Amino acid sequence: MSLALDTADAPILEVREVAVHFSGLIAIASMSFAVPEGEIVSLIGPNGAGKTTAFNVITGFLKPTGGKVLFRGTDLTRLSSNRIAGLGVVRTFQRTSIFAGCTVFDNVLTGMHRQGKAETWGALLRLASVRAETERMRAEVAEILAFVGLSHRADELAGNLAYGEQRLLGIAIALGADPKLLLLDEPAAGLNPSETEAFMGVVQRIRDRGVTILLVEHDMRMVMTISDRVVVLNHGRIIAEGPPEVIRANPDVIQAYLGQGVKHAKG
Amino acid sequence: MTTRLLPWLFVLFMAVGPLWLGDQYILYVLTSTGIFIIGAMSLNLLLGYTGQLSLGHIAFFGIGAYTSALLSLGFDLDLGGAEPFVLGPQPVWVAFLGGILVAGLFGFLIGKLAFRVRGAYFVIVTISFAQVMRMVALNWVDLTEGPMALNNIPPLSVWLPWDGVIPLYKKEYNYLLVLAVAVVCFLVIQRLVQSRVGRALVALRENESLARSVGIDVTRYLVVATVIAAGMAGAAGGLYTHYIRIVDPDVFMFIYTVTMVIMVVTGGKGTLAGPIVGGLAFGILPEVLREVARPEVQWIIYGVAMIVVVFFLPQGIVPAVKNWFAGRRKRLAGTALGLRKETSA
Numbered sequence: 310m311s312l313a314l315d316t317a318d319a320p321i322l323e324v325r326e327v328a329v330h331f332s333g334l335i336a337i338a339s340m341s342f343a344v345p346e347g348e349i350v351s352l353i354g355p356n357g358a359g360k361t362t363a364f365n366v367i368t369g370f371l372k373p374t375g376g377k378v379l380f381r382g383t384d385l386t387r388l389s390s391n392r393i394a395g396l397g398v399v400r401t402f403q404r405t406s407i408f409a410g411c412t413v414f415d416n417v418l419t420g421m422h423r424q425g426k427a428e429t430w431g432a433l434l435r436l437a438s439v440r441a442e443t444e445r446m447r448a449e450v451a452e453i454l455a456f457v458g459l460s461h462r463a464d465e466l467a468g469n470l471a472y473g474e475q476r477l478l479g480i481a482i483a484l485g486a487d488p489k490l491l492l493l494d495e496p497a498a499g500l501n502p503s504e505t506e507a508f509m510g511v512v513q514r515i516r517d518r519g520v521t522i523l524l525v526e527h528d529m530r531m532v533m534t535i536s537d538r539v540v541v542l543n544h545g546r547i548i549a550e551g552p553p554e555v556i557r558a559n560p561d562v563i564q565a566y567l568g569q570g571v572k573h574a575k576g
Numbered sequence: 577m578t579t580r581l582l583p584w585l586f587v588l589f590m591a592v593g594p595l596w597l598g599d600q601y602i603l604y605v606l607t608s609t610g611i612f613i614i615g616a617m618s619l620n621l622l623l624g625y626t627g628q629l630s631l632g633h634i635a636f637f638g639i640g641a642y643t644s645a646l647l648s649l650g651f652d653l654d655l656g657g658a659e660p661f662v663l664g665p666q667p668v669w670v671a672f673l674g675g676i677l678v679a680g681l682f683g684f685l686i687g688k689l690a691f692r693v694r695g696a697y698f699v700i701v702t703i704s705f706a707q708v709m710r711m712v713a714l715n716w717v718d719l720t721e722g723p724m725a726l727n728n729i730p731p732l733s734v735w736l737p738w739d740g741v742i743p744l745y746k747k748e749y750n751y752l753l754v755l756a757v758a759v760v761c762f763l764v765i766q767r768l769v770q771s772r773v774g775r776a777l778v779a780l781r782e783n784e785s786l787a788r789s790v791g792i793d794v795t796r797y798l799v800v801a802t803v804i805a806a807g808m809a810g811a812a813g814g815l816y817t818h819y820i821r822i823v824d825p826d827v828f829m830f831i832y833t834v835t836m837v838i839m840v841v842t843g844g845k846g847t848l849a850g851p852i853v854g855g856l857a858f859g860i861l862p863e864v865l866r867e868v869a870r871p872e873v874q875w876i877i878y879g880v881a882m883i884v885v886v887f888f889l890p891q892g893i894v895p896a897v898k899n900w901f902a903g904r905r906k907r908l909a910g911t912a913l914g915l916r917k918e919t920s921a
Binding site: 389399401409410411 | 764767768770771772773774775776778779781782783785786787788789790791792793794800804846
């Protein structure tokens with residue numbers, strides 16, 4: 310098994326027969342899929358299909374009833390969420406999630422937490438190494454803010470940003486955590502078409518930096534445009550998997566999304 | 577440059593001003609207010625920065641006070657064995673440090689507990705903790721003398737080049753000592769909150785899920801903050817016990833926690849200067865009122881002043897003043913810009 314993982318095309322993330330039951334309610338029956346390194350993989354499906362639940366399992370916010378989540382061969386299901394983030398699996402949230410009372414700059418600086426080493430004693434004694442580390446991190450924050458296009462808002466309180474800017478800031482915070490695998494939970498929700506357009510550019514540029522992306526998104530145009538591979542989930546099961554053009558033509562997928570509409574059209 | 581110098585000028589003023597006045601009563605008021613300000617600063621680290629309301633904060637203060645008193649007096653402890661455990665009187669500074677350590681140890685336990693219970697439950701747990709401590713102090717008469725109080729606690733001592741080691745009976749020395757400890761506590765908190773550790777604490781206050789999602793070990797930093805806050809409150813308790821030189825179970829009274837909360841909230845929680853400003857205002861106000869109003873009117877004025885501050889400056893005095901200055905600067909910059917536009921036009 311470990312031999313297979315060492316090969317070049319080994320997936321960065323492997324979800325293996327993961328099941329989630331909430332006291333009798335089956336959120337995910339049995340889910341298996343893999344995310345190849347360096348790709349943008351989208352997880353789509355109707356509301357309640359179990360997409361966010363899958364995200365919560367992968368990032369340790371929820372313990373699965375069964376199954377495994379392997380990140381580069383390490384089982385994540387036993388680890389706490391902060392440990393998982395420490396390995397480089399970082400998520401954003403469906404609802405806007407920022408540190409509203411801090412400046413935009415400090416938001417990203419806080420996101421960079423795991424890149425720092427300064428601990429209590431170092432901070433209290435203001436060691437030279439701690440000061441150097443802070444300088445280095447501040448420079449990187451400026452770079453990340455420029456990358457997502459929020460440099461001009463650096464000193465603003467995050468809570469005062471416009472909605473679209475807050476979504477971008479959410480991504481910037483996650484980037485601060487230096488992800489190997491970035492999980493984006495409906496990043497374009499509530500954005501207008503031009504903002505979505507800009508957002509797609511940002512996501513692609515993140516992929517071009519070598520970050521693998523797992524995306525949950527309802528905006529089909531975005532999913533079909535930027536994904537390298539699409540996984541379709543319905544009622545807690547995977548019903549299709551493949552490149553966007555294949556998914557678009559899959560009858561099961563059309564059934565899941567437009568089921569009633571097709572029936573009406575026929576009748 | 578001026579913003580860096582300003583705090584030190586304030587410290588210098590606080591060190592020289594009251595001594596120059598030389599009024600024993602003013603010194604007494606400032607010393608006891610200063611002790612409470614140290615407690616309020618430590619509470620602010622929890623309430624203001626991690627967002628956890630500990631309504632039993634006085635417990636750490638009391639634990640520091642009792643531990644320091646007992647260590648400096650010596651005690652014997654009958655644990656049911658053949659021989660009671662006997663500890664002779666320890667040097668006052670050893671006792672003082674012991675008080676900080678034991679308070680910090682209890683802070684560690686409460687911090688661990690805070691991970692399991694948050695919000696309203698944490699508030700209740702901390703209130704109960706302080707009440708239990710009061711009951712222990714009241715009923716463990718063999719150790720604490722209960723309501724008879726521990727008496728004749730030695731004052732802290734200091735080595736002066738011209739006098740050698742002298743016990744600090746004089747109010748002037750006690751005042752300066754409290755000021756010095758307050759400055760040390762302020763610097764510790766300042767360095768902490770402006771560091772990676774402090775950002776982790778604020779992240780916990782602002783958005784715990786997001787904090788965990790970027791790899792912040794929330795529990796760990798909460799425990800670090802609680803230990804430091806408890807240790808500081810313990811230091812304040814130690815200063816109190818060696819200054820007043822008598823300690824009874826009433827140090828654990830809920831009203832003292834409330835006093836510290838008032839100082840933090842009116843001054844501005846989550847700001848470095850907040851507990852100092854709020855502490856000076858609401859620590860000195862009762863003493864000023866005592867001079868000018870009848871007893872029953874004093875507390876009415878005190879209460880009204882508090883409500884006015886909270887109602888009109890919900891963020892506290894320090895953020896309000898900061899915003900006012902920022903707004904003024906903006907307006908000035910705006911008019912300057914307007915003038916430039918006019919001249920260029």
